[in-house]
Every structure is written in C-alpha cells, then in structure tokens.
C-alpha cells in the first residue's frame with residue numbers, strides 16, 4: 407500500500423515536471439508560487455475537498471496556500487534552485503500534506519490519493535501533551551492533536567510552529583484548523 411502511494415505520487419510529480427519542461431524559462435521572481443501551482447492545478451489535485459464526506463469544505467484554498475507559502479518565501483520555500491527543483495519542492499509539500507489530510511479509501515472515486523485536504527482535525531482528539539518538554543508547556547484545557555495541512559501534533563511542535571508564525575499556538579492550537587493562511 408505504501409509503495410503504491412509512492413509510485414502514484416512519483417507519477418504525478420513526473421507528469422507535472424515533464425509538462426513544465428516545454429514551458430516558459432525559470433522565473434527569477436520570488437513571489438510566483440501561485441503561478442507554479444496555479445488555482446486550476448491546486449483545485450484539480452484536491453478536487454474532493456468540498457465533497458459532503460469531507461469536513462474541510464473549501465477550508466484549504468489556493469489563495470490561502472499561496473499566502474502561507476509566500477510568508478516563507480524569504481526562507482526559501484519554493485523560491486530557490488532550478489525551476490524543476492522548486493516545482494518538486496512544492497509538489498512534495500502538497501503530496502505530503504494531502505496524504506496527512508486524506509479522506510480517501512481504497513475504492514474511492516479517482517483513487518484514494520485524490521482525496522487530500524479532506525480533514526482539518528484528526529479524528530481521534532487526544533491531548534498529545536508531552537509534559538517532559540518544559541520549553542513548550544501545555545496550556546490547561548488545550549489539546550495538541552493533529553490539525554491543519556501538516557496535521558501538526560504535540561505541544562513541542564505547536565510551540566515551535568507558533569514561534570515561526572508569530573502566534574501563540576500553545577494557547578490557541580485551534581488556529582491551525584481555523585485559519586488556513
């Protein structure tokens with residue numbers, strides 16, 4: 407099953423990279439993540455996120471993806487290296503996050519991998535609090551189960567992600583599942 411997923415993702419990657427080979431030369435603009443992965447491609451790759459079976463219902467929009475990606479443009483996300491490398495990086499991110507949030511099943515329409523970005527919150531909502539990590543203390547009443555495209559888990563990951571984003575995610579972990587940007 408895992409090999410099957412990897413092969414399908416590699417196939418997807420290959421078709422996009424080879425389709426791009428004949429396209430325009432590498433752009434040097436640093437803000438064009440939204441062009442490398444345009445809205446049409448984005449919505450095709452996650453076409454079932456508005457299916458009645460998916461809780462996300464459009465939460466993960468192309469607009470939010472681009473805004474979030476651009477806020478890490480200076481850190482190099484999708485902005486450094488050759489055009490093919492940048493596309494691979496963005497597609498690897500989309501493949502991984504689609505896998506984390508999938509609502510697919512073996513016999514799902516268009517296959518199990520067409521159902522990415524279906525969930526914002528993990529189904530089993532455990533606390534995921536590692537108390538032995540005093541640098542990122544759990545806030546009483548808050549739980550750190552998987553949320554958002556990466557299905558961020560555990561206090562120490564919420565703490566560090568919050569630091570990178572300038573948000574107190576230990577206090578407000580649900581921001582990850584309520585603000586897609």
Ligand SMILES: *[C@@H]1O[C@H](CO)[C@@H](O)[C@H](O)[C@H]1NC(C)=O
Nearest residue numbers: 425426429441444445446447
């Ligand atoms: C989106 O990108 C694809 C692949 O590069 C391209 O074929 C398509 O025309 C683009 N769509 C828009 C609306 O720019």
